[in-house]
Amino acid sequence: MDNNNFFKQEFTPPTAFYFSVNFEGFNEMDCAFQEVSGLNVTLSTEEIREGGNNSFVHQLPTAPKYENLVLKRCLSYNSKLETWCRDALEGLKFDPKDIKLSLLDANGGILASWTIVKAFPISWELAQLNSTSNQLAIESLTLKYRHFRKV
Numbered sequence: 001m002d003n004n005n006f007f008k009q010e011f012t013p014p015t016a017f018y019f020s021v022n023f024e025g026f027n028e029m030d031c032a033f034q035e036v037s038g039l040n041v042t043l044s045t046e047e048i049r050e051g052g053n054n055s056f057v058h059q060l061p062t063a064p065k066y067e068n069l070v071l072k073r074c075l076s077y078n079s080k081l082e083t084w085c086r087d088a089l090e091g092l093k094f095d096p097k098d099i100k101l102s103l104l105d106a107n108g109g110i111l112a113s114w115t116i117v118k119a120f121p122i123s124w125e126l127a128q129l130n131s132t133s134n135q136l137a138i139e140s141l142t143l144k145y146r147h148f149r150k151v
Contacts, residue, residue, distance in 0.1 A: 014111050018104045021071065023081065024097045030081045033073040034138075036101060039114060039148060040067035068123075068142050069099075069116060075126065075137040085121045085141060096120045099143075100151075112150065119145040 021031045042065045048058040076082065087093040096118035103112045123142035127135075 014103055014105070016103070018106070018108075020100075020102045020104060022100045022102075023084075024099070026080050026084075026097075030076075030079045033071045035072040036069070038067045038069040038142075039101065039116070041065070041148070042067075064147070066145060066147060068144055069119060071141045071143070072138055075139045081141075085124055088121045089124055094120050096146075099145075114148050114150050116143075116148045117146045119143040 019036065021033050021036060023031050044062045044065065045059040046062050048060055050056075050058060084095065084097070087095065097120070099116040099119050101114045101116060102110045105111050120143060121141055122144045123140075125140040125142075127138040127140070129137065
């Protein structure tokens with residue numbers, strides 16, 4: 001490849017507003033969300049002091065900690081996703097699902113995607129209802145998951 005052509009290629013930074021969320025076993029229309037947050041992993045360390053050596057402390061990594069995944073959308077009902085959530089939150093019948101989160105380009109092509117493994121609902125919330133505002137009723141679904149990986 002010619003170095004001059006390499007530097008002439010334009011890089012368009014990805015935008016965060018065009019994405020898709022696909023639950024294993026649910027159709028795409030059932031899983032349209034306006035906001036996704038919580039794709040976050042943190043690795044802590046544990047201090048280990050070596051006997052007789054006071055000049056330093058060993059820092060050993062602990063197991064990774066994954067933040068809860070929060071999905072927000074306009075309130076919907078009578079859907080497979082709603083039934084799955086109600087089974088878990090009301091009936092304590094858990095059926096963990098894998099989720100594919102994809103960041104899309106302007107043409108709908110996948111720029112990056114992540115697989116969220118063994119997710120299950122731990123919270124459902126309806127946004128504040130207010131008779132003086134003209135806003136949509138928004139539901140928030142909070143999920144716990146085992147881990148995620150970039151595909």
